[in-house]
Amino acid sequence: MVESEICERENGVALLVHPDYQGRVTAAWFDPGYWGDSAEPVSSGGRGGAWFIDADGTGLVLREYRRGGLAARISRRTYAFAAERDVRSFAEFRLLMRLVAMGMPVPKPVAAKYRKVSPVQYQAAIMIERLADTTPLADLIDCLDNDGWYRLGQVIRRFHDAGVRHADLNCFNVLVRDGAFYLIDFDKGCIMPDQANPRWKRANLDRFARSLRKVADEAVQRRVWVSFMNGYNGSHTD
Incomplete structure (x- = not known):
């Protein structure tokens, strides 16, 4: 408790x-x-x-x-x-x-x-x-620049590093306000044990990628994914 x-x-x-x-x-x-x-x-x-x-x-x-x-x-x-x-x-x-x-x-x-x-x-x-003045990511996919996708990748990595598994990571469960990102709807979510196989993180990312393709399309998902994963991995490109 x-x-x-x-x-x-x-x-x-x-x-x-x-x-x-x-x-x-x-x-x-x-x-x-x-x-x-x-x-x-x-x-x-x-x-x-x-x-x-x-x-x-x-x-x-x-x-x-x-x-x-x-x-x-x-x-x-x-x-x-x-x-x-x-x-x-x-x-x-x-x-x-x-x-x-x-x-x-x-x-x-x-x-x-x-x-x-x-x-x-x-x-x-x-x-x-309620997280006031927020907008679902699904409504902002075409508006978010590379820096925004990079920062979103950092946020998702922060959750993963803490062992937090969101059971339904999709574009509607990410809210945006003034460049900040929030996750909502943690039904069936959990904090994974330290000894858990890290494959759950890849499955989480794959689910998010599928949501991007569904809400936008595959071309958009491929375009934003580089910046998103750079943020997730902590890497930079010129």
């Missing part, structure tokens, strides 16, 4: 709450309807089920956990319950708490929730602080 987290339970719902939000967050915060006009659906990336929230002047993001692919045909929002420590919202909350403590460029977690809908199934959601 992260030392500073607050665990609360009410009406069959379990919550993890950041100490800064203790006494404020309730299970109702995870209902978009509770916020009325202060909840705005997120339009870019993901599978839906995310909202920008204005909580009395504090910008938040509420995201429900939803399945994609074939699994969504069976149940889009329900996951198998094994143990509370494995609940996806709790795992992501705790990972973000660690990453914030490490000084990594990630959003601050606010709270995580899950509710068992049967003895072996649960539904979950997470709430984080």
